[in-house]
């Protein structure tokens with residue numbers, strides 16, 4: 001049972017029908033959950049998936065993500081076979097061990113999904129006028145996903161490219177200006193000249209988390 005694309009790519013209209021947060025961050029969160037459910041569930045004993053997870057392993061973030069999954073035995077079995085493979089290689093070809101580090105099965109699939117989603121957004125935008133309106137109604141785009149859409153638009157070219165770039169920039173600015181003014185406001189709260197000591201941070205209390213999410217494609221506003 002190979003990991004079908006449909007598991008980790010999401011129909012574009014569904015992605016944009018929810019208005020909250022960055023649509024591509026939402027896609028990544030959905031895909032991350034689906035991939036984990038798949039590899040710890042129905043695909044747990046699938047030799048081709050196991051071969052890939054043995055070879056690539058998982059990054060620190062995704063190991064803790066998997067560790068919070070209800071299916072602990074599946075994770076234990078995957079880790080068991082990866083450790084066995086690492087130990088076999090340590091005996092047979094110790095110099096080749098480095099190749100087994102620095103990868104992540106889930107990150108790799110998410111990268112593929114992000115590219116496909118970005119291409120599909122650009123294509124749908126150029127082919128479907130109704131979608132342009134839906135696109136412009138999104139709450140905003142985080143920085144890495146704005147960049148991903150621009151590079152997909154560059155690759156696709158075509159007549160709608162300029163219009164797409166303009167619409168994507170508008171979405172990016174919807175978020176980036178607010179992020180800047182919130183982080184300005186947050187920093188100003190620490191300036192004694194503003195007499196803010198003891199004041200409530202109010203809306204600004206999440207300014208640091210929001211700026212970090214915006215800069216690292218980790219938007220959790222959904």
Ligand SMILES: [Zn+2]
Pocket residue numbers: 022023024025026141142143144145217218219
């Ligand atoms: Zn995003």
Ligand SMILES: [Zn+2]
Pocket residue numbers: 058059060061062104105106107108
């Ligand atoms: Zn990862």
